[in-house]
Amino acid sequence: MNLNERPLHELLALIEQGEIHARDVIRDLYRAIAEKEPQIRAYISLTPQERLLEECERLSEKPLRGLPIAVKDNIVTRDLKTTCASRFLENFQPIFDATVIKRLKDAGATILGKTNLDEFAMGSSTENSAFFATRNPHDPERVPGGSSGGSAAAVAAHEAICALGSDTGGSIRQPASFCGIVGLKPTYGLVSRYGLVAFASSLDQIGPMTKDVRDCAILLNYIAGHDPNDSTSVARPSEDYTQELDQEIKGFRVGVPKEYISDLSGQAQACLESWVKTFRELGAEIVELSLPHTEYAIPTYYLISSSEASANLARFDGVRYTKRASDSSVETMFSESRDQGFGPEVKRRIMIGTYALSAGYYEAWYGKAQRVRALIRQDFENAFQSVDIIISPTSPTPAFQLGERLKDPLAMYLSDIFTVPASLAGTPAISIPGGTVEGLPFGIQLIADRFQERKLLRVAHAFERALPRYAP
Numbered sequence: 001m002n003l004n005e006r007p008l009h010e011l012l013a014l015i016e017q018g019e020i021h022a023r024d025v026i027r028d029l030y031r032a033i034a035e036k037e038p039q040i041r042a043y044i045s046l047t048p049q050e051r052l053l054e055e056c057e058r059l060s061e062k063p064l065r066g067l068p069i070a071v072k073d074n075i076v077t078r079d080l081k082t083t084c085a086s087r088f089l090e091n092f093q094p095i096f097d098a099t100v101i102k103r104l105k106d107a108g109a110t111i112l113g114k115t116n117l118d119e120f121a122m123g124s125s126t127e128n129s130a131f132f133a134t135r136n137p138h139d140p141e142r143v144p145g146g147s148s149g150g151s152a153a154a155v156a157a158h159e160a161i162c163a164l165g166s167d168t169g170g171s172i173r174q175p176a177s178f179c180g181i182v183g184l185k186p187t188y189g190l191v192s193r194y195g196l197v198a199f200a201s202s203l204d205q206i207g208p209m210t211k212d213v214r215d216c217a218i219l220l221n222y223i224a225g226h227d228p229n230d231s232t233s234v235a236r237p238s239e240d241y242t243q244e245l246d247q248e249i250k251g252f253r254v255g256v257p258k259e260y261i262s263d264l265s266g267q268a269q270a271c272l273e274s275w276v277k278t279f280r281e282l283g284a285e286i287v288e289l290s291l292p293h294t295e296y297a298i299p300t301y302y303l304i305s306s307s308e309a310s311a312n313l314a315r316f317d318g319v320r321y322t323k324r325a326s327d328s329s330v331e332t333m334f335s336e337s338r339d340q341g342f343g344p345e346v347k348r349r350i351m352i353g354t355y356a357l358s359a360g361y362y363e364a365w366y367g368k369a370q371r372v373r374a375l376i377r378q379d380f381e382n383a384f385q386s387v388d389i390i391i392s393p394t395s396p397t398p399a400f401q402l403g404e405r406l407k408d409p410l411a412m413y414l415s416d417i418f419t420v421p422a423s424l425a426g427t428p429a430i431s432i433p434g435g436t437v438e439g440l441p442f443g444i445q446l447i448a449d450r451f452q453e454r455k456l457l458r459v460a461h462a463f464e465r466a467l468p469r470y471a472p
């Protein structure tokens with residue numbers, strides 16, 4: 001097996017034993033990139049191989065040994081442009097590293113490249129990138145999911161060992177499901193958002209996208225923790241997320257929400273049944289439960305996230321950052337820069353958000369959405385009184401065809417039905433490979449109560465070992 005196909009924890013062990021060196025891994029990665037990237041197109045920019053080979057020498061004594069990580073291109077990096085897959089930021093060179101990047105670099109990681117996404121992370125297929133679409137390594141006619149589609153495709157195609165993504169309503173979990181990898185959205189507030197270009201600030205979280213659950217726990221150890229530069233990051237004692245991974249889950253209560261499973265296709269239903277069976281074999285108890293406000297989650301999410309986006313994206317005005325249209329007058333310069341700089345989906349969100357926040361409509365739309373959000377959060381708080389973990393499919397379907405949902409934004413939005421509730425509630429959720437539907441990867445989502453990442457990863461790890469491995 002080539003080194004680029006191995007998970008991070010195995011590579012670290014091999015380096016420690018003196019069997020290999022980080023440069024061997026880097027060479028294998030670039031070989032895979034040269035071979036696969038013309039078709040997959042996971043990356044917007046790449047660090048030159050020579051530079052990584054040099055950097056890894058200096059880092060060989062640090063815990064991550066100079067091994068490279070791929071990063072979604074809405075997380076700012078001092079050494080590589082950060083475009084958010086938008087014309088607006090096509091040539092934007094940040095002057096600092098996001099907190100997560102700084103932490104990973106301090107631990108001895110290097111940055112392999114910046115991965116493609118839906119423009120400003122708005123979308124579910126990576127087709128909203130202003131530059132190009134990324135393809136699913138399991139079937140190049142299909143999307144990799146989104147918005148962290150580049151990170152998911154890079155890990156699945158072994159063009160990266162592991163990656164960072166960001167998740168606002170499912171953007172780590174859904175592409176992880178579509179590409180057959182592991183993706184974790186941490187509890188809101190656990191990981192610093194400083195240096196993540198904001199989409200919807202009350203929902204955005206950065207998280208790991210990896211080949212297995214152990215790698216997810218390892219990366220979380222490095223990126224989690226309080227940051228004075230992000231006022232919503234929570235000060236809590238640090239934890240070792242790998243600590244409980246190997247413990248059994250006998251006696252755990254696993255909840256299946258009835259609202260999530262009523263409309264599943266035959267094959268998805270069969271997957272769900274195999275998950276229930278696997279959990280029972282592990283000694284867990286299966287409990288049917290209800291999250292009664294689930295049907296309101298999609299409209300609530302799109303109102304809140306678009307409102308926050310319309311405020312956050314006001315800073316892209318042609319004056320600061322990179323894109324500026326002709327400046328015959330200040331007003332035309334603003335409006336033409338925005339017209340030329342933003343793609344259609346971003347404009348749609350800004351219009352929805354501006355409308356929902358406008359005088360006279362604020363209470364009816366944004367205010368109401370906030371109140372429904374509180375009810376959705378309450379649903380989860382009630383459920384976690386009686387269960388340890390909630391399970392569901394990550395997405396109702398496996399990866400869809402390129403172009404299939406582009407003409408119908410509503411169909412695209414509805415596919416987020418299982419991922420947005422945990423985002424609104426702020427709880428952690430992970431997607432791991434759970435079988436196949438139509439011959440394609442189909443992920444299971446596990447949700448835990450807020451700040452229960454250790455328990456979540458323990459259950460995910462037990463399940464990962466017990467379910468017959470999905471072989472692409």
Ligand code: GLN
Nearest residue numbers: 121122123168169170171
């Ligand atoms: N698909 C969702 C959206 O378009 C989620 C995006 C995300 O999590 N960044 O808003």
